[in-house]
Amino acid sequence: MTRELTHYVGGTHIAGTSQRFSDVFNPSTGVVQAKLPLASGQEVRAAIAVAQSAQEAWGTTNPQRRARILNKFVSLVYENMDELAALLTSEHGKTFPDSKGDIQRGLEVIEFCVAAPHMLKGEFSDSAGAGIDVHSMRQPLGVVAGITPFNFPAMIPLWKAGPAIASGNAYILKPSERDPSVPLRLAELFTEAGLPDGIFNVINGDKETVDALIEDPRVKAIGFVGSTPIAQSIYAAAAAHGKRAQCFGGAKNHLVIMPDADMDMVADALMGAGYGSAGERCMAISVAIPVGEATADALVAKLVERIGRLKIGDGMDENTDFGPVVAQSAKERIENYIQAGIDEGAELLVDGRGLEVPGHEGGFWVGPTLFDRVTENMKIYKEEIFGPVLCVLRAKDYEEALRLPSEHEFGNGVSIFTRDGDTARNFSSRVQVGMVGVNVPIPVPIAYYTFGGWKASGFGDLNQHGADGFRFYTKTKTVTTRWPSGIREGASFIMPAGS
Numbered sequence: 001m002t003r004e005l006t007h008y009v010g011g012t013h014i015a016g017t018s019q020r021f022s023d024v025f026n027p028s029t030g031v032v033q034a035k036l037p038l039a040s041g042q043e044v045r046a047a048i049a050v051a052q053s054a055q056e057a058w059g060t061t062n063p064q065r066r067a068r069i070l071n072k073f074v075s076l077v078y079e080n081m082d083e084l085a086a087l088l089t090s091e092h093g094k095t096f097p098d099s100k101g102d103i104q105r106g107l108e109v110i111e112f113c114v115a116a117p118h119m120l121k122g123e124f125s126d127s128a129g130a131g132i133d134v135h136s137m138r139q140p141l142g143v144v145a146g147i148t149p150f151n152f153p154a155m156i157p158l159w160k161a162g163p164a165i166a167s168g169n170a171y172i173l174k175p176s177e178r179d180p181s182v183p184l185r186l187a188e189l190f191t192e193a194g195l196p197d198g199i200f201n202v203i204n205g206d207k208e209t210v211d212a213l214i215e216d217p218r219v220k221a222i223g224f225v226g227s228t229p230i231a232q233s234i235y236a237a238a239a240a241h242g243k244r245a246q247c248f249g250g251a252k253n254h255l256v257i258m259p260d261a262d263m264d265m266v267a268d269a270l271m272g273a274g275y276g277s278a279g280e281r282c283m284a285i286s287v288a289i290p291v292g293e294a295t296a297d298a299l300v301a302k303l304v305e306r307i308g309r310l311k312i313g314d315g316m317d318e319n320t321d322f323g324p325v326v327a328q329s330a331k332e333r334i335e336n337y338i339q340a341g342i343d344e345g346a347e348l349l350v351d352g353r354g355l356e357v358p359g360h361e362g363g364f365w366v367g368p369t370l371f372d373r374v375t376e377n378m379k380i381y382k383e384e385i386f387g388p389v390l391c392v393l394r395a396k397d398y399e400e401a402l403r404l405p406s407e408h409e410f411g412n413g414v415s416i417f418t419r420d421g422d423t424a425r426n427f428s429s430r431v432q433v434g435m436v437g438v439n440v441p442i443p444v445p446i447a448y449y450t451f452g453g454w455k456a457s458g459f460g461d462l463n464q465h466g467a468d469g470f471r472f473y474t475k476t477k478t479v480t481t482r483w484p485s486g487i488r489e490g491a492s493f494i495m496p497a498g499s
Contacts, residue, residue, distance in 0.1 A: 054198025
């Protein structure tokens with residue numbers, strides 16, 4: 001039976017009134033399992049009003065009391081982890097253990113945000129001038145919004161909501177239309193944890209919904225994760241409407257393999273980093289760059305052998321390595337890229353098209369695909385495929401391997417595998433990419449560091465989570481104070497200076 005989903009505003013589920021709906025599929029079967037209401041501008045504006053009304057009291061709540069609610073929320077999510085992970089798998093398609101990892105990485109940021117009393121402390125200077133003290137304070141922005149992608153329906157909403165709420169803001173989430181049920185369930189758990197009504201809201205929708213959030217002056221900041229063209233568009237639109245924005249886009253993450261690397265370690269790393277979650281990760285490795293022909297030949301042989309052992313199937317099957325892609329349109333896009341690679345002359349070693357999974361014939365299946373002898377002018381190298389397609393581009397030497405990720409349009413993540421510390425140190429320092437791994441295939445920073453790419457992978461001055469999360473969702477006020485001591489100096493017409 002097809003469910004009809006809702007919005008979540010003011011601590012309760014709200015039925016949609018726009019009469020516009022989107023289908024939510026089970027990617028493993030291709031069956032529609034829910035109807036999702038798409039909010040009109042009027043519905044968005046009503047939700048903003050609720051959030052604005054709730055925010056004033058929340059913004060003046062002691063940060064330690066806010067932190068206690070976040071602590072309770074973390075406990076509730078752990079108690080409901082299996083339910084949430086199964087729900088996530090049913091709408092996204094990733095494996096059950098991978099869904100748990102999605103939720104866990106989001107919770108780690110919430111756990112970091114429990115440190116809000118410390119992170120929100122200002123600075124103080126005694127006697128900055130004669131009898132003058134200066135101090136600063138961090139204050140919430142008000143109502144803020146997040147627009148998040150399908151590939152991490154728990155992690156990225158929590159990455160954004162955690163510091164926003166901990167800082168005293170009211171938060172409106174517009175999740176992906178493809179897997180909205182986990183965000184709605186997280187909203188219920190926030191309410192159960194004691195979060196005041198109206199502080200965490202979920203508005204489902206499409207471009208009309210997003211435009212309403214951007215255009216409304218009551219929304220003070222926008223956080224976005226998705227494709228680069230949309231990230232750039234939202235960043236520009238937010239700026240035009242006087243809002244803060246942090247917008248993260250596409251990626252083409254490289255893994256450089258030096259001749260001294262452990263080839264079995266590299267091949268195992270590329271199985272997970274290239275094909276995990278069907279390649280639908282902004283930090284997936286989609287390009288392997290072995291240095292030297294001998295390195296490339298050895299690596300390719302190991303990759304082909306390991307790909308043959310991968311199991312693709314339903315995400316709830318404990319033997320599955322990765323599941324379907326999220327939608328039929330995604331499958332078609334990925335298969336078009338595979339054909340483009342063939343047409344441009346890349347050597348197709350493993351073809352993932354035409355995969356069938358018994359009992360799940362209607363699912364959106366794309367098998368692991370491997371190209372060798374890719375060149376940097378090919379479409380499959382230049383563009384983000386966002387699927388289980390790994391390209392091997394052979395570099396003649398270290399300098400070429402360093403140049404390729406540094407000159408690529410995207411600058412999200414990159415890794416190098418080597419036993420040589422000097423090479424690793426040189427690479428980490430010189431490569432023009434925002435996040436670097438050394439013998440780590442997916443270099444996603446832990447919660448108390450920040451996450452963000454360079455170049456066309458990120459727009460905005462501040463990254464996600466870590467200290468930047470608190471900086472983004474607060475505004476700094478600086479107060480200069482002097483208490484009269486009975487001495488009157490008369491009028492001064494000289495600019496005050498700290499002398």
